[in-house]
Amino acid sequence: MSKEKMEMKKLIEAAIEARERAYVPYSRFPVGAALLTKDGRIIKGCNIENAAYSLANCAERTALFKAMSEGYQDFEGIAVVADTPGPVSPCGACRQVMAELCPPEMKVWLTNLRGKTMVTTVGELLPGAFGKGDLDGNGQ
Ligand SMILES: O=c1ccn([C@H]2C[C@H](O)[C@@H](CO)O2)c(=O)[nH]1
Numbered sequence: 681m682s683k684e685k686m687e688m689k690k691l692i693e694a695a696i697e698a699r700e701r702a703y704v705p706y707s708r709f710p711v712g713a714a715l716l717t718k719d720g721r722i723i724k725g726c727n728i729e730n731a732a733y734s735l736a737n738c739a740e741r742t743a744l745f746k747a748m749s750e751g752y753q754d755f756e757g758i759a760v761v762a763d764t765p766g767p768v769s770p771c772g773a774c775r776q777v778m779a780e781l782c783p784p785e786m787k788v789w790l791t792n793l794r795g796k797t798m799v800t801t802v803g804e805l806l807p808g809a810f811g812k813g814d815l816d817g818n819g820q
C-alpha cells in the first residue's frame with residue numbers, strides 16, 4: 681500500500697473515533713474530523729451543539745481550532761466522516777475556515793460510514809474564497 685493510502689486510512693480511522701465523541705442532542709447527526717499536521721500528529725474534532733442551536737461547532741472547525749490553539753499551524757490533510765448517503769459535504773463556514781488556515785492544495789478526504797470516500801482540496805471546496813488579500817486596497 682502506498683504511503684499516501686496508509687496515511688488516508690489512519691486519518692479516516694481517527695475521524696471515525698472522533699465522531700464517537702460528538703455532542704449532538706439536537707441533530708443526532710455526529711460528525712468526526714481528523715487533521716494531520718506536517719510533523720505527523722493527528723488532531724481530532726467532533727461537532728458540539730448547543731440548546732441555542734446556532735452555536736453548534738462543526739467537527740472540522742473543532743479540529744482546526746484545537747490545533748491552532750495548541751500551536752500547530754501547518755497541515756497536511758483532513759478527513760471528515762458522517763453517516764451520509766455519500767461522502768459528507770463540509771458546510772460553508774468550515775470551507776471558509778479551511779480556506780483561511782490551510783493551503784489551497786491541501787487534501788481533504790470526505791467519507792461516510794460505508795467507506796464511500798472522495799478526495800478533494802481546500803481550494804476546490806471554496807473557489808474564490810474571501811481571504812486576507814480582499815481586505816487590502818479598500819481606500820481606508
Ligand atoms: O461537515 C459537516 C456538516 C455538518 N456538521 C454538523 C453541524 C451540526 O452539528 C450537525 C447537523 O448539521 O452536523 C459538521 O460537523 N460537519
Ligand SMILES: [Zn+2]
Nearest residue numbers: 738770771774
Ligand atoms: Zn461546518
